[in-house]
Amino acid sequence: DSGVTQTPKHLITATGQRVTLRCSPRSGDLSVYWYQQSLDQGLQFLIQYYNGEERAKGNILERFSAQQFPDLHSELNLSSLELGDSALYFCASSARGQGTANTGELFFGEGSRLTVL
């Protein structure tokens, strides 16, 4: 158990709809990362938050947005869904920057599998 919790585990929806994926990081971790994993694209970095602030953006579509709340949980919002958005969405957390001994490895949740029909 990594300590990172993601909900829901599975989600089936239709094209054009909007969904929200939720992530609770490990206790005490300030950094949250979102990744998309699909068969054709592999593991793609989407976005990173640190203590409520957006810190880095990757290959995140404009239809997608995220935020990190004061209690450090994060939500990834996917709107105007397309068939190609079907993928596994992972959240990871890290204690990077929280002490010189920390080497910044990521702890991953088990993912939310999104199927768009």
Added chain:
Amino acid sequence: AQSVTQLGSHVSVSEGALVLLRCNYSSSVPPYLFWYVQYPNQGLQLLLKYTSAATLVKGINGFEAEFKKSETSFHLTKPSAHMSDAAEYFCAVSKRQWNRDDKIIFGKGTRLHILP
């Protein structure tokens, strides 16, 4: 900029044979290096990490990796493959000197198949 190259998107070995998964990195500064494993329908979990102590790093499930600066490599090995090792393996690199927008860079992954 940092990058990671994993040679071979698929590797097949027989049960009991040596496992060798290759990873080369590019970094202008001394890096931290990681190997992650992803079993079917699960998230990624850390196998091992190199942080600057010993260059030969031992991880979970009998895996180890050797940091070779001259070759910019961090190959993952296991002396004897087991059926339960079938999974996807990711090599990753990050900077030691951390800025808050730095992130871990992952390779494209290598899927390990174990033949009976």
